[in-house]
Amino acid sequence: MNTKKFSPYRPTYSPVETLERTFSLTGGLGQVALQSFQGKEKNIAASVEITDRCNAGCHYCYVYPREWDQKQRLQGYLNLPKEQHKDRESQVIRRLHSLKASGIVHVTLVGGEPSLAPDVIRAAADLFPIVWVVSNGAAALPALPRSVSVFVSMDGPPNFHNQSRDPMGFFENHHYENTRGMSAAIARNINRSERGAYVHLTLPKGAIELFSEAVDWLVTTVTKLRGIIISGTTGNSKLDPVAYDLSDRRRLKVLVECAAEKYGWELFPFNQPLTNSFMFDEDKVIHDPSECLVAQTVNSLDFDGKSTGKCILRDEADCETCMCNITGMSRAIEKADLNTIFGVLRAFSG
Numbered sequence: 001m002n003t004k005k006f007s008p009y010r011p012t013y014s015p016v017e018t019l020e021r022t023f024s025l026t027g028g029l030g031q032v033a034l035q036s037f038q039g040k041e042k043n044i045a046a047s048v049e050i051t052d053r054c055n056a057g058c059h060y061c062y063v064y065p066r067e068w069d070q071k072q073r074l075q076g077y078l079n080l081p082k083e084q085h086k087d088r089e090s091q092v093i094r095r096l097h098s099l100k101a102s103g104i105v106h107v108t109l110v111g112g113e114p115s116l117a118p119d120v121i122r123a124a125a126d127l128f129p130i131v132w133v134v135s136n137g138a139a140a141l142p143a144l145p146r147s148v149s150v151f152v153s154m155d156g157p158p159n160f161h162n163q164s165r166d167p168m169g170f171f172e173n174h175h176y177e178n179t180r181g182m183s184a185a186i187a188r189n190i191n192r193s194e195r196g197a198y199v200h201l202t203l204p205k206g207a208i209e210l211f212s213e214a215v216d217w218l219v220t221t222v223t224k225l226r227g228i229i230i231s232g233t234t235g236n237s238k239l240d241p242v243a244y245d246l247s248d249r250r251r252l253k254v255l256v257e258c259a260a261e262k263y264g265w266e267l268f269p270f271n272q273p274l275t276n277s278f279m280f281d282e283d284k285v286i287h288d289p290s291e292c293l294v295a296q297t298v299n300s301l302d303f304d305g306k307s308t309g310k311c312i313l314r315d316e317a318d319c320e321t322c323m324c325n326i327t328g329m330s331r332a333i334e335k336a337d338l339n340t341i342f343g344v345l346r347a348f349s350g
C-alpha cells in the first residue's frame, strides 16, 4: 500500500495577511457566539445564487434547456441582454449587503458558474469574513481576496466526470498531463490558481465504486489540492433511482476509510469519522428539516433573492435520503468534534 500521506496545499500568507485574517475570523466567529449566547434564533450563513450564466453543460442541469450550446449558456438561463446582467449583479450585491446587515457571517456563492461573476465575489469578500465559492472549475479561477475559499465540484474520476458534466464536448480539446476534457481544464485551473481549491466529490449512486480511482487521480494530478469533500446524490424519495440506499452508504463509508488509511485523514477535512457516522450510519438518518442544522441556520436564495425552500437542495429533497456533507459536518461540530472543527477552520482561514 502507498504510505505517502497527503499534505494539503497551503497558500502562503504574509504576517500582515495572517493577522488580518485572524482578526476578521475572530470577529465573525465572535458574532456567532454572541448571537447564540443571546439565544437569538438567527441564520448565520447563506447560500446565494450570483449568476445565471454557465460555461458547462451538465446532463442533469435543470436550469438550461438540454439542447443549448455553450454560447447560449454563457448568456445565462434568463437570456438577458448584457446591460441587464450588470443590473442583476448590482441587485445581488445589494442583497449581500442586506444579508450582512441581518447578521450573516458566512456566504456560499453558487450559480450558474460563480467565477463568471468575479465582481460579485469580490463584493462578498469585502462584506463577510468567510466566503465559499462553488465552482465547476472549468474556467480560470480569478485572483481572489483571502476570505474566499474555492470548492470545485466533480462527479467522479476524469472520464466519468467528462461524460457527466460535458456530454456536448465543450472542453474536449483541453489536455493537461495525461487527462483530457473538462477534467483536464479543472486540474490545470486549480494548479494555476493562486491559492488552490478543495474538490467536492459528489458521486452518483452508480459511481460509488469509482471513488478510489477519483481520489487517486486528484491526489496525483491536482498539486494545489486543499482537500476532498465527499457527498452523494440525494433523492426526492427513497424510491428515486438517484437515492443512496443503506448498502450504498455503508459501501462509501468503507471506501472513505480505506482512502484515509492510505493518504491520511487530512485529505478529508469535512469527512472526519464523526461526520461520516452522521452521513452514512442507519441510526443517524435525518427524518425532517427540524433535525437538520443546515435547514435551521442557512438561508438559501435563488437568483431572484427568493428562498429555495428548506435548504439548497430545495423542498423536493427527501431528508431521509440526504447525502449532503454539510449536514453531517454541522452535526459533528455541534458535538464539538475537534477533528471536524480543525478541518473547517482550515477552510475558514481562506
Ligand code: SF4
Residues within 6 Å of the ligand: 054, 055, 056, 057, 058, 060, 061, 062, 063, 064, 111, 112, 113, 136
Ligand atoms: S456547472 Fe452547475 S449550473 Fe453549470 S450546467 Fe452544470 S449543474 Fe448547471
Ligand code: SF4
Residues within 6 Å of the ligand: 234, 286, 288, 289, 292, 293, 294, 295, 310, 311, 312, 313, 317, 318, 319, 322, 323, 324, 327
Ligand atoms: S434535504 Fe438534507 S440538507 Fe436539506 S433539510 Fe433535509 S437533511 Fe437538511
